Amino acid sequence: MKKMATGNQAAALAVKESNVEVVAAYPITPQTEVVETIASLVETGKMNASYIRVESEHSALAACIGASASGARAFTATSSHGLLYMHEMIHWAAGARLPIVMANINRAIGPAWNIWADHSDSLSQRDTGWMQFYAATVQEVYDTILMSYRLAEKVCLPAMVCLDGFILSHAIQPLDVTPSGDFIPPISLPHALDTKNPMSYGNLTGPNDYFKFRRMIHDAMKRADKECREVEREFAERFGRKYGPVMEYRTDDADTIIVGMGTMAREAEVAVDLLRKEGLKVGSMRVRQFRPFPRLGLEGKKVVALDRDCSYGAGGILAQEIRFHHDVPVYNIIAGIGGQDVRYEVIAELVRKARPEGEFWLGVD
Amino acid sequence: MLDDIPQEEYLLKGNTACAGCGAMLALRYILKAAGQNTIIVNPACCSTVCQGTYPKTAYGVPVLNIAFAAAAAAADGIASARRNKGKNIIVFAGDGGTVDIGIQALSGAIERNANILYICYDNEAYSNTGMQKSGSTPYGAITTTTPTGRKDSKKDIDLIIMAHRPKYMASASAAYPKDLYEKVRKALTIEGTKFIHVLCPCPSGWRYSTEKTVELGRLAVRCGMWFLYEYEDGKVKLNAPTKAALKRPAPLADYVRPQGRFKGVNLERLQKEVDEEMDRIRALAGIENAKEASE
């Protein structure tokens, strides 16, 4: 069934469709509509889940960890400071290999208070062992959450589905609320708490064994990259919507590639059209899957990386990832931080003026 | 005298707790009362280490180890999943994880009436990290962060918990294992949040000879440093040892003298605090103040 929905509503509806057993969440702008919608679905009997109104984000994820450790499918949603407050438990969930799925509504971090879109919150959690996906449409939010449960439970890693605050969370767009059918099989964790087979989970572990468990997270993350392709392939077969780790646009004969994430990267496709009309061979790549980081095939191209974030003293985080994985010079545009409105005309102009290498802060430089 | 307590041991021999550990003595009876159908949630505390090292554990029931501040919320997460209905979900947390860093999650869980039993085993300091002061450390006690003795007074977590009106709350002691056993049994028949606060003397932290764990635990009750009572339906009911102690408390010095942590304590001030606490628990239990009654 197709209808108009916000990014937040799409997240909530996907959670319902994924037969989640326990939802624990704390409200924060601009995520509130996700938990409000879920609360309403639960209280009107449309969704058979326990909804725990926790007193903090730390407890939100702790409750999800408890539920998930006992073998139940769990969900939480947060944003910005809420995500940062969870940080300890974010590591814990991954270390415990629990396939929790979280929606993070990307928002800036204080001070100053700023409630608008910014990728700094989730990117500051990049090294925690969570898979990270960045959606750019309401439909993609819905689809990515469905795929994330399937994938997370396959590789026993948690997944974070990120969407831009307000720009996507509060925008209404057409949404096909596809019944998931048996796309997500019933959850069956190999390491669930079991009173008939008592085990102590996460007790003191010496350096040699600890080392191996960490390596196993790394290996699982690499396996997730392959498994994710399989999940996407099956999703496309069943529901007709195709996704990949990177959404490429007019890249075939391009000599210049704009790389970005989230809604800004989709707007960049309009900039590509504009530049193509001028005869410039420009294409774009929208990175959907940030962890595990995919190969982008950028060798020999001129790369313009759009970052809605910055690792202070090092530059845009996406640009760094590209440089690390590919032997290419990168021109890094830092734009959109704290909700700065970035129009496709502006992106096009920046690409026209782009140098082979360097950094440019939109609105500052 | 042991006939009514099951012989099964769920705390296995050869755990890594210190000799004479009051917390392990308490846990032994908590697990006997709870039985096999139990999941323990264990935040950072002595009990994290007492389990032993991967791939072995001395605890015979499933344990979810969790971050320091997260125990009550994690336990609620387990209890909230449909699949865990009917299981005993028990938090076993130290005083630091309860009175200090975990208090927020605990407060939220009680407010939601999470179906868990939260047990705080209180050894009155961060014993696992080498005896630093916690909110539960009594006035005058020497810890590594109060090297000349604590100058201010401890936090009364029981009153804070009571303000949440939990379904059931009790104060117990490792030195009264049968009483503790009964309280856990009772708590586990009640739906909703239950809280049991257990005093667990700690030879390493309190600086006394290991054989005195039970003796000191008893003395704490007899001199009025610790009360045994239950809170149910909004009412405080004192247990017999505390009733007796309130009538005729043992000399505080008997409790204080064997403990190195109280070396140089201002006994008068400590006595004043104990007297005030005794008046307060009398008031809560609806017993007339002894002093007023005699006047």
Add this chain to the structure above:
Amino acid sequence: MLEIRIHSRGGQGGVTASKLLAQAAFLEGKYSTAFPLYGAERRGAPVTSFTRISDHDIKVVSQIYEPDIVVVLDDGIMDLVDVTEGLKDGGLLLVNTDNGDKLKGPKYSKFRVARVNVTDIALSLGLVLSGNPILNTPILGALARLGVVKLESAEKAIRDMFEDERNVQAARAAYEKVIA
């Protein structure tokens, strides 16, 4: 692509109006999207919201700077904000007002100007929420009359979102009363 910008005050329903418009266009088989420009403002402060309608998939998510249509739900805002900023020549300016004089003068001569008093319509039907007359549903009727969407899809969009049938009556009344 048709780009519509709505100016209102917090609590007047401008954000909902932009969503209703997108919903009505969606019901006509078009691609549409709507989104608010949120500040940290509360009730009473000026709010801007946007709707885009197209025959093709809409990739643009940035704000609308050169709208085809500007809707003003509170004529008082016109003293504070240049509501016609960026409005294309020949573009439509629809204002909730009785005061035709307010829309006269050279500033507005290059636009297609229309007005309707949806506040009166809402009050006469008793459509009031938390003390504020509801303006978002009647203004949709006015937009239908001006050809942005069909009246039947406007009515369907309203019914999808609101149970109270007076909202549809209000839209119909505005459809009749709009002065272009």
Add this chain to the structure above:
Amino acid sequence: MKKMALKQEAKLMSICDDMPLTPMSKPQAGAGGKTGTWRTFKPVLDKESCKQCGNCILYCPEACIDRELNIDYDYCKGCGICANECPSKSIKMVRE
């Protein structure tokens, strides 16, 4: 040195295959080793004078005294609570 590192890595790969996903530990007696070796003094029970009150069984934090009053010296840490709580003084703490 390099050879040793390689050896370690090879070991790691093979061990990872039989490891659980996350540290999951099996309950067993002696998880902390033979804790009886920690003792300086060991409890010795005089069954003659013992009144069978059960205090020693009740208060042992290690559950090292069974119903027949046998002491498990493999795991008894020698805390002495049993001797201290014995009303008939039937348990003596004896230097190892």
